[in-house]
Amino acid sequence: MKRSLLIAAASLLGFLSSGGLAAGADSGRMLAAPTPMFTEWQARFGAAPPDFDALRTCAGLPPLLEFYDGRPVQTADQWQQRRAELRRLLCEYFLGSPPQAIPQRKQAKVLAENREGASISRLVELVFDTTPEVSITIEVLAPEGRGPFPVVFTQTNHRRWGLLALARGYLVCVYPGADIDDQSDKFLPVYPECDWARLLRRAWTGSRALDYVLTLPEADGRHVAIMGHSRNGKQSLIAAAMDERFTAVISSSSGVGGAVPYRFGSERAFDESVEFMTRNRTTGSWFSQRLRWFTGRENKLPTDNHALVGLIAPRHCLISTAYNDGCDQTFSAEQSYLAAREAYRFAGHPEALRIAWRPGGHETCAEVIEGYLDWCDFAFGRSPSGPPEVLIHQFDWEAWSRRSQPAPPAGDADVRQRIAWGLGEEPPRQATPGGTYGSSAAHLAQMLDRGQEDGVVGRVAVNFGDYVAGDLYYPKGAKAPLPVVIWLHPYSYNLGYNGAYMVGPRIQQFLPRNGVAVLTFDQVGFGSRLLEGARFYQRYPRWSRLGKMVRDVRAAVDLLTLAGQPDADRPPEDRLKNLPPIDAQRICLVGYSLGGTVALHAAALDSRIAGVACFAGFTPMRSDTDAKPTGGLRRFWQWHALQPQLGLFHGRESELPYDFDDLFRLVAPRPCLVVAPEHDRDADPADVARCIESVRSAWADRGAAGNLAYRAPDDYSRFQADQQEEFLKWFEATWPTTARD
Structure with missing residues (x-):
């Protein structure tokens, strides 16, 4: 038969601004051809290629309790310095640069209110003092009563997750950080100097919603969780890593760019590789196009996605992975967990980090989400004990x-x-x-x-x-x-x-x-x-x-x-x-x-x-x-x-x-x-x-x-x-x- 054709850092919520990269004489060599997305990004921001000879090589995950220059982290002050370094590296290489200043909110206008049974839903328009003026719309669902209630944040397409949380006594904020309702792009003309990628923008937008929710007397600002699945799981990790007001996070099947490191999620794992993530039309805007330079050189990245998890320590973090998830890898997620566990142990709270295994593939169901809310109950002291540590790849x-x-x-x-x-x-x-x-x-x-x-x-x-x-x-x-x-x-x-x-x-x-x-x-x-x-x-x-x-x-x-x-x-x-x-x-x-x-x-x-x-x-x-x-x-x-x-x-x-x-x-x-x-x-x-x-x-x-x-x-x-x-x-x-x- 005829052969078929082949396809051929600053403030917590200002985040961090990106810095320059040293460039060596031969550092422009790319192992994957530049795409139109990459070329446009490089031309717009004048990004210089990395000097790969100057970057350290690390086959495994770079230790979180070690500065990039090799100095060990031994004190609490040093850990804070290392956290700042990790945030800088994540923004510089993975996420892009967010605004350095937080926009002031001009108005919070209730657009609609619906009382049903023992709960209330409000659609709220948040208007920001920006040029041009930007507004986003969020939904706040709350149980009847004065509270304060622990809070769960999730994205628009996970609203029914929020309904389960509401039934469990949580105040819920549904913010527009999903494919079906992504209002983060409204901030692009406000901050043209920022090369922030889409998932960072969505996470940052979630934090702007948090600014408002924390003004509500019925919201318990000490207990705020954020959760999401797949690409929403990625942005949930990013949000919690960058904003310490999120005191718990559930990252469900977040895959590469989330709980899965680029070093282990690659072509040799038939996974979301750096090359794929920066080429594909859907995923190409999620992270900085700077990543494309590291195709085939993932071991040169100064940090990896385990840093997102480590930055959340000692706050509660649950990584959920399915055995046969086509968008995730159990081995890679476990490696990230084990590396981040060192930061949790250093902080004195190893119990606040767990990895949860699910049967099946990328799908979720009500029982899975109920389990996520069980984790929130544990994190917020509503349940006496959390899940045990279960590992399936660690070899003694x-x-x-x-x-x-x-x-x-x-x-x-x-x-x-x-x-x-x-x-x-x-x-x-x-x-x-x-x-x-x-x-x-x-x-x-x-x-x-x-x-x-x-x-x-x-x-x-x-x-x-x-x-x-x-x-x-x-x-x-x-x-x-x-x-x-x-x-x-x-x-x-x-x-x-x-x-x-x-x-x-x-x-x-x-x-x-x-x-x-x-x-x-x-x-x-x-x-x-x-x-x-x-x-x-x-x-x-x-x-x-x-x-x-x-x-x-x-x-x-x-x-x-x-x-x-x-x-x-x-x-x-x-x-x-x-x-x-x-x-x-x-x-x-x-x-x-x-x-x-x-x-x-x-x-x-x-x-x-x-x-x-x-x-x-x-x-x-x-x-x-x-x-x-x-x-x-x-x-x-x-x-x-x-x-x-x-x-x-x-x-x-x-x-x-x-x-x-x-x-x-x-x-x-x-x-x-x-x-x-x-x-x-x-x-x-x-x-x-x-x-x-x-x-x-x-x-x-x-x-x-x-x-x-x-x-x-x-x-x-x-x-x-x-x-x-x-x-x-x-x-x-x-x-x-x-x-x-």
Whole structure:
């Protein structure tokens, strides 16, 4: 068939003004092309590019209790100084510059009043002494009585959240800071010198509403909460971080730019990346376009979104995240929580910060909002206790290391034995051809935004190995046996193999349209298997999650190679039906980021795999120390808890029993594509290049030098339409007989 086209600081409520940025001679280099929005912003405000050489590199979240120059925060006065620095950095790099003076309110006019039962609603027009004159309209809902009542602020589209709060005895202010009612733009002509982004303007507008509400005798100004969902969750965090009169905040599924840091919410997580947030027409106005310079260089940002949470300390803050929220990431939100928790502990109130997990996706319901109001009750002393701390990603490596662990093999041990040690002690297994029983339910596939069948691409839900659910996508009508690609996803904790915020089609839809079947599944700890990862080391303390991932790939190959064998010994309801013809001699792995790491291990240990493609999937381990901008191997043995065994060599990484060169030599002479972008934050490009050069002989000595393809594009780490096309071209050149419509 024809190949489809690809898409190709000052006062608290004056906030802070932005400062200048130092510019180096080569600091104008952008890894993402400037957009019209960026070009217009830069021309209007004369913004100079960052001097990336002068900016510190921090793979993890910059410590909140440490000044940008590295000095520790040790006293309360120093913490106040650090807070001012954090506000300045947030405005300078993320939010833009708000007005330095607060406009005076000329009038508060009640436009309408409605009494219903034991409550009253007032529409109030707030008129400001500005040039030109600006007014905004808010709604105040209050229970009957004199009060004072604790206060909840929310945005227009969350008015029914406000009705629940009203029923719980709260005075509610609904302010115009939502897409359906955004009156913050009225202030743009008043302050043309400000480059404040939309969400900062909305948060600032909420604070202007707060100025009025605090004059009401029925409002308890000591107890004021602000809450919102999604983009409203982002602005709620911003408002509370910048205005200390908000004494509690609930940030619901706020995602990147809210509770999720830019460092962890990126292309390698199939999340809202800096590039996406500054390009997309909807999100491009939310934050400062200055961010676009940091596409692929997120580790150069002087702070990150955890600073919003930290600035709220010691006030109450609840971060709410759903397990499979397409606009949020559980891992990233938890990292932000853990980093901000240090500020809360320093302030002496760790109980005032919590993260709440919800089942499902981006949606909310009445019970979820009631839970948010429970948090307000706790924050305001209306409830005696708050929720316990529940973490699903934090890995206690010290506790793990105190358990009995197998000694590392000798340096001259067989390479497979050395690799096996790195993957942990694998439990017993039996090969199985798989079946249909236990395949993903339709509602789960819909929640995870899995592609369904259409006129061209078919889908068979399968189950294989240790009860792993997966999906086989294939071109409908294929007669000849099809080559199969096993797709291994990156750190996409929320949606697993499907991902979100893609440019162009997903790979499981793209390849079948070009004659290639795709078998894919969520890896342990991701997507539909998120909680399976959370409890993994309680169940398998001597194994590793990476080892389990490799085992699942082996089981997927079992499915593809054994599916055609007689299955009379299995009950009819478990037999695989409607499978397309499969060419078991053409099974190839393709993985991106985490998936690339898994793919190299799996291909090295399973000769049935005909070839492997690794996109931004590795950097040599023996040189990946804490001194590297990658963050070192701690990413694997602690952050993502993939290989705890590696932590035993912390500080002496050069002594590791195996490295990626060993894997490559086992892959040889089979076809292997390595795409290692020069600006991959998870890799040292020079180390990667040296590794590839050191293993070329493994192919050349077997007369297959051309089977190793290495490419180092001048790009950052991503796997979008361009990279899928690159893989397909390599695949077709490697196996020219690929079936095509």
